[in-house]
Amino acid sequence: MKTLVSPSLLSANFLDLRSEVEMINQSEADWLHMDIMDGVFVPNISFGFPVLEAVAKVCKKPLDVHFMIAHPEEYIELTAKTGAMMMNVHYEACTHLHRTIQQIHAAGMKAGVTLNPSTPVCVLEDIICDVDMVLLMSVNPGFGGQKFIENTIKKVERLRKLIKESHSNALIEVDGGVQAETAPRLAKAGVNVLVSGSYVFKSTDPISTIHALKELKQPED
Ligand code: DX5
Numbered sequence: 570m571k572t573l574v575s576p577s578l579l580s581a582n583f584l585d586l587r588s589e590v591e592m593i594n595q596s597e598a599d600w601l602h603m604d605i606m607d608g609v610f611v612p613n614i615s616f617g618f619p620v621l622e623a624v625a626k627v628c629k630k631p632l633d634v635h636f637m638i639a640h641p642e643e644y645i646e647l648t649a650k651t652g653a654m655m656m657n658v659h660y661e662a663c664t665h666l667h668r669t670i671q672q673i674h675a676a677g678m679k680a681g682v683t684l685n686p687s688t689p690v691c692v693l694e695d696i697i698c699d700v701d702m703v704l705l706m707s708v709n710p711g712f713g714g715q716k717f718i719e720n721t722i723k724k725v726e727r728l729r730k731l732i733k734e735s736h737s738n739a740l741i742e743v744d745g746g747v748q749a750e751t752a753p754r755l756a757k758a759g760v761n762v763l764v765s766g767s768y769v770f771k772s773t774d775p776i777s778t779i780h781a782l783k784e785l786k787q788p789e790d
């Protein structure tokens with residue numbers, strides 16, 4: 570199976586978002602990853618619903634929205650209205666994660682649960698069959714262009730084991746520091762979806778960079 574690629578808009582040129590989204594439309598990207606930050610859950614503020622709605626109108630790829638905010642459950646309806654395909658919420662931000670996952674599904678979206686680098690995979694044991702995707706952060710969330718945290722490879726292996734043993738259909742997505750050196754190792758470890766921000770958008774030829782990521786194959790089993 571080919572790896573899915575979800576370029577992260579956080580590293581795009583915000584003065585020319587339309588061209589950036591059109592580039593994504595023409596590329597082999599499977600999804601577009603959009604990072605929403607509130608300056609509370611993470612020490613940075615990115616963009617919010619006005620930008621998400623505007624991008625949703627011109628983007629032909631499904632939107633993979635990553636909420637780095639406190640109380641993401643308060644924004645489920647608003648997110649569904651934009652037509653977003655996937656709503657990723659942080660495990661660390663959700664007191665009633667099971668309810669939030671059910672509400673995301675009821676609103677017609679796929680539900681992803683995100684883990685910070687310090688949160689172990691084992692906390693997902695009782696929710697793994699209810700989610701469509703697990704997003705493993707391979708940097709501390711909040712900023713693009715950070716160094717990949719090496720322990721993520723071990724987490725991918727542990728998560729793959731948990732998914733298999735639980736007969737879950739959850740996809741594994743990794744976000745942070747995904748570039749030429751780390752992407753092949755992540756694909757080999759069994760990552761289904763690669764998020765990549767600065768490596769794609771700051772490259773001289775983003776379409777070719779996305780193509781190179783698409784060429785990565787996952788293990789057979
Ligand atoms: C970081 C965001 C990422 C970010 C990744 O908190 O969740 O999606 O854009 O950027 P790179 O790929 O540059 O590490």
Ligand code: ZN
Pocket residue numbers: 577602603604635744764
């Ligand atoms: Zn992200």
